[in-house]
Amino acid sequence: MTTQISIFDTTLRDGTQSEGISLSAEDKIKIAQKLDQLGVHYIEGGIPGSNTKDIEFFQRAKQLNLKAKITAFGFTRRKDSVAEHDPNLHRILESGAAAAAIVGKSWDFHVHTALQTSLEENLAMIYDSIRYLKQQGIEAIFDAEHFFDGYKNNPEYALAVLKKTAEAGADWITLCDTNGGTLPGEVHDIVTRVVQEIQSPIGIHTHNDCELAVANSLAAVNAGARQVQGTINGYGERCGNANLCSIIPNLQVKQNYSCISDEQLTLLTGSARYISEIANVHMPVFQPYVGNAAFAHKGGIHVSAIMKDAKTYEHIRPELVGNKQRVLVSELAGQSNVMLKAQELNLDMNSNSEKTKEIIDRIKSLEHHGYQFEGADASLELLLRDAFGQTEEIFTLESFKLFVEKNANQAVVSEAFVKIKVGEEKIYTAAEGNGPVNALDNALRKALVQYYPNIMNMHLADYKVRVIDEKDATAAKVRVLIESANTDHSWSTVGVSPNLIEASWEALVDSIRYALLGQVKQEIAAEPTFGKIGIINH
């Protein structure tokens, strides 16, 4: 039997069922690109036609030329109808996805209670749907919902569902522990039986309701399953889906399975953190393999043993998954990452120069204070270009003031007053805004537009706030991420402060500095005109 395991990522579909996760089409595109670099084999993107975000995602995903197969999720045809006329199956075909994942019932109780149809009609719904998709030339994956509960209740019927699916030509048949209540021993026994009975390749899809999703996925693979469905960081409904960030190294480093290449495995930690940033979800430090504390050593006895031989208290070499050992209480920027970034920008960064040491120290210190550059490329680029003298000072801040007032039953008023110097000239502007950040943005651009008219071509595309230390949320530090865009591309910047407004200002300033990189300041001939300003003052 092959030891190659196919990795099916459903972060963009089942992962978004997680409480508090809501991804825009742009978020989904970014995550898909990151997943493709990581080397997953299938990327389930959403439900075509269910909402405008998913429609946009499938349209844009086609143009990305990813190696991974973009997969559309959907349901078997409706009861008492015809697959050829099913609008949902049509939307999957129209989406242009390379593969379809179709969910259907395999627990007789669910057929009666939830679907309210006959066991025979359910078999027909599954058979017709898969066969139709195969006739249309698309790869078809069948998700057997509640398979383990179904098998425990009525093994004959659960197996009949799989046989019917195989007969219809499904490329993969995925056994789902939808409620997450099955134990590893049960999974092992049931998958063993399925592999004996069914010729099609088998996949596994588990949930973490018993804190056993990873163990259940391993048990299924050990019993013969060859595809694992899961999500990055285990995002998903209720207690989450099976966490690919733990499953992949468990299979690949601890057992002799191959999932992705060893080089791709070193991208695991970075990918997990990047995706948590995009999803705007705090990543627990204690997360296995990829968490910040996964290889952190605190106790003195442990540390002294570690210094003799890391193997004494580390179960794998952290570098294998792109993570690293932390001994002291210091956040660490991967030096190699920074070097790689510098290389990308054609900055001559030699690993043992004094300047490199200074830059790394500066990044480490910022990270220690709560900055994170994984989701803020433009801020990192500015920092590096600053160090190499490749930036010009656009302006210096003298002060800003912000005023927000609400009277009962009246709209809120936000006003910002910005005093800056551009070269030798002092500029003082005032602007209103829909909110405090908008008011600051308006006032700052109003001050700069006469020198840099292009500044009107960019806009802020997304704004995220995260409390860094949750001990006392309104008194703790916050990290603001701003995404800006013009017609050509988008860029992200970061600001950190105990004060939400100051953190926003910092990210705002970086965003504007980045937009103006390489732009030449216009000299003002006579009186400045403010004709253009109306458009930002809405």
Add this chain to the structure above:
Amino acid sequence: MTTQISIFDTTLRDGTQSEGISLSAEDKIKIAQKLDQLGVHYIEGGIPGSNTKDIEFFQRAKQLNLKAKITAFGFTRRKDSVAEHDPNLHRILESGAAAAAIVGKSWDFHVHTALQTSLEENLAMIYDSIRYLKQQGIEAIFDAEHFFDGYKNNPEYALAVLKKTAEAGADWITLCDTNGGTLPGEVHDIVTRVVQEIQSPIGIHTHNDCELAVANSLAAVNAGARQVQGTINGYGERCGNANLCSIIPNLQVKQNYSCISDEQLTLLTGSARYISEIANVHMPVFQPYVGNAAFAHKGGIHVSAIMKDAKTYEHIRPELVGNKQRVLVSELAGQSNVMLKAQELNLDMNSNSEKTKEIIDRIKSLEHHGYQFEGADASLELLLRDAFGQTEEIFTLESFKLFVEKNANQAVVSEAFVKIKVGEEKIYTAAEGNGPVNALDNALRKALVQYYPNIMNMHLADYKVRVIDEKDATAAKVRVLIESANTDHSWSTVGVSPNLIEASWEALVDSIRYALLGQVKQEIAAEPTFGKIGIINH
């Protein structure tokens, strides 16, 4: 073989190795009392004599008359010395603990590398220490550190360690997967062998580095181990220890083992949340069994199935572990979710009444304007109780003003001014804060504390901002989610506005209104005193 499993809690010892957890003696006493109510059999309290907190804990714990056995942790005697004169063993005996847990080496590599002594001397260190403790009449538990790694490297030596321990009279021998790198199949095979070779009762102690700590504990029990060491919420070094909140229900509800009584099992969720509050660690909503989202349902299809029969999407009845079903009200779901929520609150909501229609219309309209109640249970509850006349007006807003100022190279200043009416009385307060929301929170509480002193017992635990319409981020609407907590539980509220400050204010007000549900206003006799206010104005 007995199906009674002994539960050994090490939250107060190994749990405190968790990054960010630091417990005072008072914290430890509170947690020990809670653990005792929950029915764990052993409470490992710390290392006597290692620090003043632990000394105080053991002194005070003696007077609590707990049913659980207070256990002191320590090390085998030093190499080349005598157990009778070992200061560490003496401190254990002096602590008055009912049991001692002694850790020793069972991996030959560690004996050579970390301990730097001979294999024979290591055996003697273990034998002497256990025998001495038994002679002194105390229960003795031996923690065989790195047992699984040791067994894989040198099974004869690892087993020799256990045999020597049994010979010395240890009451329990605990096999530790100290580095957390062992897989469930290995644990099962190795424990099976140990149980064949060793007559003493066997315990298991696992770590979560592969996200397999729970599975490994179950595998050990299934192979014959009869004691499980773990921590509440899985606190512990690196990726944490085995999570008792998942292990206990997995053993007791899913298999036929007994750990604690069924009544005690219903205390599990409350205990987990209480201990997370004392430890001042944010409890992930997605935590299995005891998390806020563990039985939360979002998708419309799931919700309609749940209403037909909860078993369709719930692996156990949440009441068994003291948790409850939550229906996340989102646009996807609709009327049935709201009805279920009302039912949960004992509100008489008839599906075809006029009032029901009004409430549903109101929620739909709010959702249309960007509100999301799936992450804001408390706001939804307030909305429903408002509609049923079950709330009282705490205050009315006259106005708030917020002022933020930054001068170059100076710290930002945030000041808030709040004017409200409580009954007929007008109150005007001013407060500073670390940021704008903190300043508003401080000013509002300052105004209310004289009427509702309890308001000081709650705090804001998390704060999130998301732009709803991402087209133009700083001019678009934002959604603010605030999570608040007191010692008993946590709740979430939502605010939406184009203005970040107004949205934050709205979520803040809901949070406070929810906290004060059912609380009686205190009448102010004479002049209001502001003595208490200092504590929020830091």
